Amino acid sequence: METIWRMLRSNRAAHTGRRILSLFDDPQRFKDFSIKADDMLLDYAKTSIDREARELLLKLAEAAGVESRRDAMFAGEKINISENRAVLHTALRAKDGPVMVDGQDVMPDVKNTLARMAGFANALRNGKIKAADGGPITEVISIGIGGSDLGPAMGVKALGAYHDGPKVRFVSNIDGAHFAEASKRADPARTLVIVASKTFTTIETMTNAETARRWLGAGAASQMVAISSAPDKTAEFGIPSERVFGFADWVGGRYSVWGPIGLPVMLAVGPERFFEFLEGGRAMDQHFCHAPMAENMPVMLALTGIWHRNICDYPTRAVLPYDQRLSRLPAYLQQLDMESNGKSVTLSDAPVNQLTGPVVWGQAGTNGQHAFYQLLHQGTNVIPCEFMIAAKGSEPELAHHHDLLKANCLAQSEALMRGRVSRNLRPYRKFPGNRPSVTLAYPQLTPFVLGQIIALYEHRVFVEGVIWGINSFDQWGVELGKEMATALVPLVKGADAAGKDGSTQGLLKALDAG
Numbered sequence: 384m385e386t387i388w389r390m391l392r393s394n395r396a397a398h399t400g401r402r403i404l405s406l407f408d409d410p411q412r413f414k415d416f417s418i419k420a421d422d423m424l425l426d427y428a429k430t431s432i433d434r435e436a437r438e439l440l441l442k443l444a445e446a447a448g449v450e451s452r453r454d455a456m457f458a459g460e461k462i463n464i465s466e467n468r469a470v471l472h473t474a475l476r477a478k479d480g481p482v483m484v485d486g487q488d489v490m491p492d493v494k495n496t497l498a499r500m501a502g503f504a505n506a507l508r509n510g511k512i513k514a515a516d517g518g519p520i521t522e523v524i525s526i527g528i529g530g531s532d533l534g535p536a537m538g539v540k541a542l543g544a545y546h547d548g549p550k551v552r553f554v555s556n557i558d559g560a561h562f563a564e565a566s567k568r569a570d571p572a573r574t575l576v577i578v579a580s581k582t583f584t585t586i587e588t589m590t591n592a593e594t595a596r597r598w599l600g601a602g603a604a605s606q607m608v609a610i611s612s613a614p615d616k617t618a619e620f621g622i623p624s625e626r627v628f629g630f631a632d633w634v635g636g637r638y639s640v641w642g643p644i645g646l647p648v649m650l651a652v653g654p655e656r657f658f659e660f661l662e663g664g665r666a667m668d669q670h671f672c673h674a675p676m677a678e679n680m681p682v683m684l685a686l687t688g689i690w691h692r693n694i695c696d697y698p699t700r701a702v703l704p705y706d707q708r709l710s711r712l713p714a715y716l717q718q719l720d721m722e723s724n725g726k727s728v729t730l731s732d733a734p735v736n737q738l739t740g741p742v743v744w745g746q747a748g749t750n751g752q753h754a755f756y757q758l759l760h761q762g763t764n765v766i767p768c769e770f771m772i773a774a775k776g777s778e779p780e781l782a783h784h785h786d787l788l789k790a791n792c793l794a795q796s797e798a799l800m801r802g803r804v805s806r807n808l809r810p811y812r813k814f815p816g817n818r819p820s821v822t823l824a825y826p827q828l829t830p831f832v833l834g835q836i837i838a839l840y841e842h843r844v845f846v847e848g849v850i851w852g853i854n855s856f857d858q859w860g861v862e863l864g865k866e867m868a869t870a871l872v873p874l875v876k877g878a879d880a881a882g883k884d885g886s887t888q889g890l891l892k893a894l895d896a897g
């Protein structure tokens with residue numbers, strides 16, 4: 384692979400000074416540098432990738448064994464080697480089996496759990512499941528953090544146009560303010576509390592769950608549901624097994640919205656819509672497994688990421704959905720991407736020899752335009768942007784808003800690329816331009832499309848991880864802070880801080896509330 388990396392760098396060096404705009408002298412540029420997957424389109428023509436660079440990037444993917452790693456993942460091989468686990472979130476959205484793990488078809492369990500979720504969601508939505516006082520349940524508080532929160536929170540918001548079920552609130556932060564804010568607008572007699580935690584040991588979630596139990600009072604016995612991979616722990620907490628929705632350890636937290644962790648989404652929009660979301664994910668899986676590499680959307684999105692990170696040395700990438708309902712998507716993708724690919728050692732424990740995951744950040748357009756786009760256009764760092772936009776909005780009576788939204792989205796990618804460099808302008812009015820972006824265009828933000836988008840990004844992260852030779856499915860980097868927090872609790876309460884560094888001692892003193 385070293386030779387290919389070198390050739391890629393030479394390609395970049397050979398074209399220093401070439402403007403992205405000049406690549407459009409080729410009338411085929413858009414046609415040849417965009418990809419369709421069903422009716423979704425990815426345009427990567429506004430990047431500095433030319434035909435030669437693309438060939439080399441595809442060779443890189445081939446040399447890294449992307450196809451065989453992909454097949455190993457879908458076949459249930461234990462590719463998460465540090466945890467000795469298969470990686471099969473794709474099974475949660477698969478139509479038919481068998482999908483084998485340790486010689487067992489996991490699909491009957493997957494289907495059974497999905498049917499239980501649908502039964503529960505229907506019964507709650509049509510009032511058959513009642514609160515402790517016999518009245519209806521009209522609100523849900525979902526407690527979880529990281530992958531047990533970001534997916535359902537993003538999903539409920541994204542599918543707001545389809546939301547016809549109970550009101551759903553989310554509590555994740557251990558900061559008591561989060562539970563206090565969510566619960567002060569809710570009625571404990573009318574609320575179902577979902578405790579979502581794969582391990583059922585996460586300190587934030589368990590602390591919030593205990594608080595919720597007290598808040599529910601008489602309703603606690605019948606108005607709590609658990610979602611977890613640890614049935615022993617949910618039983619210990621006191622939730623009866625018929626109100627526990629389980630999932631296997633081969634579903635990573637940040638990949639878990641497709642199964643029981645997605646229950647808040649199903650409660651909000653109903654099982655049928657949730658199944659459409661799964662179908663969208665499945666359609667992207669089919670595309671990822673069968674489209675040739677050069678026409679494979681997750682592969683090409685990953686290769687633009689590799690180009691920008693490793694060849695252009697750009698340290699971050701911005702995710703900019705021009706879709707208010709996707710406003711939680713940047714936070715969701717932050718975990719998906721940065722927890723997966725923020726790694727420094729390879730699968731064989733060697734230090735990685737390339738830069739790995741970039742900082743992922745962003746905000747919904749057009750709000751971001753009035754906040755940080757100044758830096759995108761005139762700052763000293765180049766930040767590749769990933770725009771997302773629907774052909775049609777979800778508010779038919781407000782179509783004129785959507786026209787303006789589209790115009791703004793297209794204006795930004797064009798402005799970033801073209802810039803404004805006229806000699807007559809004062810320097811502060813000049814825009815250097817030549818700043819790359821990709822645009823994902825979809826017909827409308829339906830459950831199906833949301834499924835496509837999430838699966839697209841999952842596979843993109845996977846392909847980048849394969850090229851870097853890292854394990855995208857563990858997250859050991861979060862452990863040290865968790866351990867230290869546990870050890871610090873007695874010190875925060877006043878125990879002797881001897882042995883701590885001067886800064887930590889000083890801060891403990893400053894934070895002593897007496």
Ligand code: F6P
Pocket residue numbers: 528529530531579580581582583584585588636637722858861
């Ligand atoms: O922050 C680390 C992490 O393990 C994430 O990977 C996970 O999504 C989150 O904590 C929550 O974990 P759990 O679902 O076990 O509570």
